[in-house]
Amino acid sequence: MPILNRAAELQAEVSDWRRHLHENPEILYDVDDTAAFVAEKLREFGVDEIATGIGRTGVVGIIRGKGATDDRATRTIGLRADMDALPLTEITGKPWASKTPGKMHACGHDGHTSMLLGAAKYLAETRNFNGTVALIFQPAEEGGAGALAMIDDGMMDRFGIDEVYGMHNMPGIPVGQFAIRKGGIMAAPDRFTITIKGRGGHAAQPHRTIDPIFIGAQLVGSLQAIAARNADPVQSVVISVTKFDAGTTHNIIPEKATLLGTVRTLSEDTRDLAENRIRQIVEGLAAAHGAEASIDYYRQCPVTSNHDAETDHAIRIATDVVGAASVDANVDPSMAGEDFAFMLKSRPGAFIFIGNGATAGLHNPAYDFDDEVIPFGISYWVKLVEQRLTD
Ligand SMILES: [Zn+2]
Ligand SMILES: [Zn+2]
Incomplete structure (x- = not known):
């Protein structure tokens, strides 16, 4: 050689x-x-x-x-x-x-x-x-x-x-x-932090609370719809929730939940689509449950x-x-x-x-x-x- x-x-x-x-x-x-x-x-x-x-x-x-x-x-x-x-x-x-x-x-x-x-x-x-x-x-x-x-x-x-x-x-x-x-x-590696603010209370009285864990759990699943239902199937997109922070003990529904994760894409179009859909899903899901949500989306390299x-x-x-x-x-x-x-x-x-x-x-x-x-x-x-x- x-x-x-x-x-x-x-x-x-x-x-x-x-x-x-x-x-x-x-x-x-x-x-x-x-x-x-x-x-x-x-x-x-x-x-x-x-x-x-x-x-x-x-x-x-x-x-x-x-x-x-x-x-x-x-x-x-x-x-x-x-x-x-x-x-x-x-x-x-x-x-x-x-x-x-x-x-x-x-x-x-x-x-x-x-x-x-x-x-x-x-x-x-x-x-x-x-x-x-x-x-x-x-x-x-x-x-x-x-x-x-x-x-x-x-x-x-x-x-x-x-x-x-x-x-x-x-x-x-x-x-x-x-x-x-x-x-x-190699992919564009973006990252996000989602904060869901609900209303805390007694775990035995969920009807008096807005449960951010319940909303966050649905969110983890719903975000996968972006890969499964929104992105062109021949275009790659990975969305992973990598951290879910909420609560303190067995009998308290907490005030808020924080979710961290990453998004990986191989084209700028899919990247834009993923970010936009994450924002829509987070805001829509929070609104549907009467919670407030904020999202901090950070684009690292292209x-x-x-x-x-x-x-x-x-x-x-x-x-x-x-x-x-x-x-x-x-x-x-x-x-x-x-x-x-x-x-x-x-x-x-x-x-x-x-x-x-x-x-x-x-x-x-x-x-x-x-x-x-x-x-x-x-x-x-x-x-x-x-x-x-x-x-
Ligand atoms: Zn390295
Ligand atoms: Zn390296």
């Missing part, structure tokens, strides 16, 4: 970086040590520019190819890795396990950051391309909209980024394989939607690295969210899954990134740059 020889040579060194980051996880925007580690490595490699503090703690490194000029007349492609970990206590027992209880790299962002650093080292050595690479290391992917923070900080214009590419490891896909699809590959032409490039590059039989070009979308979605709204690009083998799932305390993935990831990044930035 045409993994680049140099990428294979780099594996041991990049694994060391990966394990160092794994031992020292940081959360959301508080990735100061990780960002400092990244900037230090980029300095060692001799990249042309290093910008820190983009989107609070993001880092961008710039490498110009042999044919590039300083005035950025040539094309620039952005390669993005995320740096943050999760609030979780690791149970792998590995020698490089997290040293901090309650913090863990359970999504493999340690692997993403290290692979992009490996590619940076290679590209800074060889510069076998005509154009510019922007290496994007972002904070706060896990629910903090770090990608948006970097965009709002002017990253795309400041570095003249024309296209953006992202990569995520995926347990369940064998090491040495890639998977991607055109259009929506659908991660791959652009057609850039997805074709990604498929071609992945095929070049591992062969056509090891690239699934029409993988089922994931209903998890990914804030690279903001970058794909801002610039054309593509987000690809790279196999992480038979490990525990993402966000599981037994998960670990597989260091055997490293040469595949580096080869993909390097070939993407060299092939997208040829004359």
Whole structure:
């Protein structure tokens, strides 16, 4: 398989970086040590520019190819890795396990950051391309909209980024394989908090109360009508009520109930439909029982939607690295969210899954990134740059 020889040579060194980051996880925007580690490595490699503090703690490194000029007349492609970990206590027992209880790299962002650093080292050595690479290391992917923070900080214009590419490891896909699809590959993950205010009283006298538990229980069922009866059956929508808070003891009907949950969709139309119907059902059901209801609906990131032409490039590059039989070009979308979605709204690009083998799932305390993935990831990044930035 045409993994680049140099990428294979780099594996041991990049694994060391990966394990160092794994031992020292940081959360959301508080990735100061990780960002400092990244900037230090980029300095060692001799990249042309290093910008820190983009989107609070993001880092961008710039490498110009042999044919590039300083005035950025040539094309620039952005390669993005995320740096943050999760609030979780690791149970792998590995020698490089997290040293901090309650913090863990359970999504493999340690692997993403290290692979992009490996590619940076290679590209800074060889510069076998005509154009510019922007290496994007972002904070706060896990629910903090770090990608948006970097965009709002002017990253795309400041570095003249024309296209953006992202990569995520995926347990369940064998090491040495890639998977991607055109259009929506990851969902828009929205969340809601519904408060139903009734009238409390004695549990033996329900007729003197407005029972928010009774209304809330119906609501849990009724919301499923959106998936079953409102959304186009060929469009995906997941609505899950994940928390139901009400009451204190056996003989009291409480004043209020609070329901929390999430909505996952793969198109903006279905997303709008789901939000509107949730509002109508909540208000309608509460009104039918004489209760008051309020809903706090929060849209996190958009659908991660791959652009057609850039997805074709990604498929071609992945095929070049591992062969056509090891690239699934029409993988089922994931209903998890990914804030690279903001970058794909801002610039054309593509987000690809790279196999992480038979490990525990993402966000599981037994998960670990597989260091055997490293040469595949580096080869993909390097070939993407060299092939997208040829004359
Ligand atoms: Zn994650
Ligand atoms: Zn992730």
